[in-house]
Amino acid sequence: MYQYDHFDQAIVDARVAEFRDQVARRLANEITEDEFKPLRLMNGLYLQLHAYMLRVAIPYGTLSSKQLHMLAHIATKYDRDYAHFTTRQNLQYNWMKLHETPDLMADLASVEMHAIQTSGNCIRNISSDQFAGAAADEVADPRPYAELLRQWSSFHPEFSFLPRKFKIAVTASATDRAAIQLHDIGLQLIEKDGELGFRVLVGGGMGRTPMIGHWIREWIPVRQYLSYCEAILRVYNRHGRRDNIYKARIKILVHELGAEEFTRQVEAEWALLEPLGIDAPQAEYDRIIAQFAEPAYDTAAPDTLDRSDPDFAVWVDQNVHAHKQPGYAIATISLKPKGGIPGDASSAQMHLIADLAERYSVGEIRVTHSQNLVLAHVRKADLHALWSALAEADLATPNLDLVTDIIACPGLDYCTLANARSIPVAQKIAARFEDLGRQRDIGEMKIKVSGCINACGHHHAGHIGILGVDRKGEESYQLSLGGSGAEDASLAKILGPGFSEAGVVDAVEKVIEKYREVRSSPDERFLDTYRRLGDAPFKEAVYG
Amino acid sequence: MIKLLTGNDLLTGDVVWWTGSAWSLHLRDAVPVEAGDPILAKSIAEERINDPALVDAETGHPPAPRTAREKIRGIGPSVRPDLARA
Amino acid sequence: MVDVQDQQAVAGAASPALDDAPARLRFRTDAPDDGPLVPLEVFLGDSNAAAVRLDPADDARRLLPVLGRVRLIEVAFPKFRDGRGYSSAKILREAGYTGELRAAGDVLLDQMVFLARVGFDSFAPAKPLDAARVTEALARFPFVYQKSADTKPPVWALRHG
Numbered sequence: 001m002y003q004y005d006h007f008d009q010a011i012v013d014a015r016v017a018e019f020r021d022q023v024a025r026r027l028a029n030e031i032t033e034d035e036f037k038p039l040r041l042m043n044g045l046y047l048q049l050h051a052y053m054l055r056v057a058i059p060y061g062t063l064s065s066k067q068l069h070m071l072a073h074i075a076t077k078y079d080r081d082y083a084h085f086t087t088r089q090n091l092q093y094n095w096m097k098l099h100e101t102p103d104l105m106a107d108l109a110s111v112e113m114h115a116i117q118t119s120g121n122c123i124r125n126i127s128s129d130q131f132a133g134a135a136a137d138e139v140a141d142p143r144p145y146a147e148l149l150r151q152w153s154s155f156h157p158e159f160s161f162l163p164r165k166f167k168i169a170v171t172a173s174a175t176d177r178a179a180i181q182l183h184d185i186g187l188q189l190i191e192k193d194g195e196l197g198f199r200v201l202v203g204g205g206m207g208r209t210p211m212i213g214h215w216i217r218e219w220i221p222v223r224q225y226l227s228y229c230e231a232i233l234r235v236y237n238r239h240g241r242r243d244n245i246y247k248a249r250i251k252i253l254v255h256e257l258g259a260e261e262f263t264r265q266v267e268a269e270w271a272l273l274e275p276l277g278i279d280a281p282q283a284e285y286d287r288i289i290a291q292f293a294e295p296a297y298d299t300a301a302p303d304t305l306d307r308s309d310p311d312f313a314v315w316v317d318q319n320v321h322a323h324k325q326p327g328y329a330i331a332t333i334s335l336k337p338k339g340g341i342p343g344d345a346s347s348a349q350m351h352l353i354a355d356l357a358e359r360y361s362v363g364e365i366r367v368t369h370s371q372n373l374v375l376a377h378v379r380k381a382d383l384h385a386l387w388s389a390l391a392e393a394d395l396a397t398p399n400l401d402l403v404t405d406i407i408a409c410p411g412l413d414y415c416t417l418a419n420a421r422s423i424p425v426a427q428k429i430a431a432r433f434e435d436l437g438r439q440r441d442i443g444e445m446k447i448k449v450s451g452c453i454n455a456c457g458h459h460h461a462g463h464i465g466i467l468g469v470d471r472k473g474e475e476s477y478q479l480s481l482g483g484s485g486a487e488d489a490s491l492a493k494i495l496g497p498g499f500s501e502a503g504v505v506d507a508v509e510k511v512i513e514k515y516r517e518v519r520s521s522p523d524e525r526f527l528d529t530y531r532r533l534g535d536a537p538f539k540e541a542v543y544g
Numbered sequence: 545m546i547k548l549l550t551g552n553d554l555l556t557g558d559v560v561w562w563t564g565s566a567w568s569l570h571l572r573d574a575v576p577v578e579a580g581d582p583i584l585a586k587s588i589a590e591e592r593i594n595d596p597a598l599v600d601a602e603t604g605h606p607p608a609p610r611t612a613r614e615k616i617r618g619i620g621p622s623v624r625p626d627l628a629r630a
Numbered sequence: 631m632v633d634v635q636d637q638q639a640v641a642g643a644a645s646p647a648l649d650d651a652p653a654r655l656r657f658r659t660d661a662p663d664d665g666p667l668v669p670l671e672v673f674l675g676d677s678n679a680a681a682v683r684l685d686p687a688d689d690a691r692r693l694l695p696v697l698g699r700v701r702l703i704e705v706a707f708p709k710f711r712d713g714r715g716y717s718s719a720k721i722l723r724e725a726g727y728t729g730e731l732r733a734a735g736d737v738l739l740d741q742m743v744f745l746a747r748v749g750f751d752s753f754a755p756a757k758p759l760d761a762a763r764v765t766e767a768l769a770r771f772p773f774v775y776q777k778s779a780d781t782k783p784p785v786w787a788l789r790h791g
Binding site: 242272 | 638639640641642686710711712713714716717720724738740741743744745747748770771772773774775776777778784785786788789790
Binding site for chain 2: 026027029032033047048049050051052080095096097098099341412413414418420421423424427470473474475
């Protein structure tokens with residue numbers, strides 16, 4: 001994976017010093033909270049309900065064992081011994097003290113990590129496919145291009161005060177594991193005549209006005225994608241709406257101009273920008289790509305698996321994916337144990353996972369947008385030992401993509417923006433469907449819960465989406481069906497009037513039981529049944 | 545219905561409640577504050593408490609904030625009773 | 631009580647009053663223009679003017695045909711969170727403008743690095759800034775990742791010299 005050179009390290013260290021100075025000025029009342037807020041937000045520091053929250057960037061979702069050990073250590077030293085993995089491959093600490101955050105940032109910098117631009121109206125952490133570099137279906141590892149984007153976007157002088165936040169995702173497979181069509185810019189790496197380039201999508205997003213993005217260019221060679229992104233950002237920075245924060249995302253600009261006119265403006269801007277030498281030279285691509293070289297695979301690793309342990313076999317069927325290298329597999333660690341909080345991990349669990357990655361997966365861990373972790377390069381021969389060690393720490397729940405693998409934002413338990421709690425709803429649904437046989441019979445089922453319209457819990461992209469709303473100070477929940485954040489992206493549609501917390505759990509069960517009754521065969525996914533039949537049978541089941 | 549004055553401490557981020565003479569970490573110490581009480585304007589001007597605001601509550605020991613949001617601020621995350629504030 | 635930085639939309643905020651006095655912070659050696667400073671529409675209609683004010687919504691490209699007679703372009707920042715002025719500055723420098731480019735209004739210490747990098751070389755902050763702190767802020771980052779309108783080479787140029 002990418003390792004900082006002295007240039008990267010000097011920039012991140014300078015940022016720590018700058019932030020230390022900014023915190024000191026705020027504590028001395030030399031700057032107002034209004035002036036300080038954008039500064040701390042651009043360092044990922046929010047004020048939440050109970051304390052400050054710090055969001056740490058995990059660029060394109062890749063971590064080393066050393067980094068994960070440090071994240072665990074920080075949770076012990078500055079927080080309450082746990083942390084939360086988010087839907088954008090970041091990590092959040094919930095109980096920060098302002099005066100301690102500069103030291104924390106210095107600890108992060110010591111392992112080549114930072115919280116730069118994890119909030120604020122700027123280009124956020126670049127996200128990617130958690131199977132990058134291991135997936136059998138990718139054209140090339142997308143992470144070098146994500147890293148180059150990380151560098152290009154860090155402290156970009158022209159784009160640090162955009163109309164609104166800006167999220168970019170990069171993938172390299174036809175299978176979309178990073179929800180790129182719901183990003184401000186989605187880049188899909190493709191190959192044409194032996195050359196690599198990107199398909200470029202603009203204007204997707206969730207939030208108050210969810211939209212699926214538009215493919216505005218079918219091909220841009222990799223050597224020119226930075227200047228092309230610069231052109232997109234410039235059109236947005238100049239013309240994105242600043243009169244209404246709810247209409248300030250690029251999706252609204254694309255929608256109001258029309259994709260064709262927006263594209264014309266981007267192309268005109270790019271014609272001016274491309275000759276200016278914004279793109280990095282080939283040597284820089286080569287330097288970064290070399291750091292994502294394939295691990296030294298054990299070519300003698302057996303490609304067979306002993307499935308005689310039935311519990312292990314269930315976990316393999318549910319949580320293990322094919323690897324491009326014979327003898328290897330990709331293992332997903334579920335952070336959705338029974339009774340747990342989706343995406344939360346204790347310091348002890350993080351240390352254990354870091355150790356297991358060191359032993360079994362070339363010292364590398366991935367974070368998924370579904371709030372799980374991945375060990376991407378595990379020898380099949382080691383899978384049973386890995387599973388046994390995970391199981392002892394309650395990390396081997398075999399529920400990937402099943403009804404209990406629920407995405408949930410922190411909700412009103414932590415978040416100052418939330419209208420309702422998300423986590424208890426997720427926990428109650430998971431408890432209702434505790435039986436693993438029933439879960440596996442239901443099959444692929446993506447339930448996503450957001451505690452407010454900002455949609456951090458991706459409810460618009462849920463096969464079943466749940467949105468918490470405020471009814472005169474009381475928590476209430478809206479149910480939506482039929483969303484997808486994958487390559488068949490679609491937006492979930494509200495089913496009908498809202499529910500109490502208990503009511504929404506009952507409603508989810510009614511929807512799912514109706515699905516089992518009307519599906520054409522046990523192989524037809526809920527999403528496909530919904531698309532085939534529409535919402536009428538489900539409406540009848542819930543409200544009839 | 546009474547009003548309580550609350551905010552988050554600048555240094556620690558902790559939820560704090562106005563006791564009539566100082567800020568307390570505990571909802572049980574909060575006292576009713578009149579809508580026109582100059583303490584709100586003073587807190588805003590001093591910039592040592594973030595987002596100071598008056599919130600509705602029912603009288604009691606401790607007082608009971610009206611909204612789910614303020615109830616959770618008063619106690620802690622409902623999903624982590626081990627971290628609840630006494 | 632919402633912790634996002636943009637509680638209020640920034641569009642439509644009033645720009646600072648036009649002021650013909652030289653900028654308080656000026657990083658140029660030529661003599662400052664002594665005005666008068668006029669809004670873009672007035673400037674385009676008056677062939678004698680040499681100093682122009684751009685508001686955030688003004689299209690900087692309208693100046694490109696007449697850049698030859700411009701000595702001072704002041705870009706207004708009614709609110710520091712309105713980032714349109716950064717693109718205006720960059721566009722002018724990309725087009726070859728070498729005269730004074732001034733940022734005026736809600737110009738704060740922590741935005742100085744970005745402003746300098748897109749080509750501003752003079753500053754008229756509404757709230758006075760300490761010159762020593764400004765110098766310190768401008769020197770804070772030893773390296774930069776992108777090519778912009780200043781002379782700093784991006785790190786990839788240093789890496790592969």
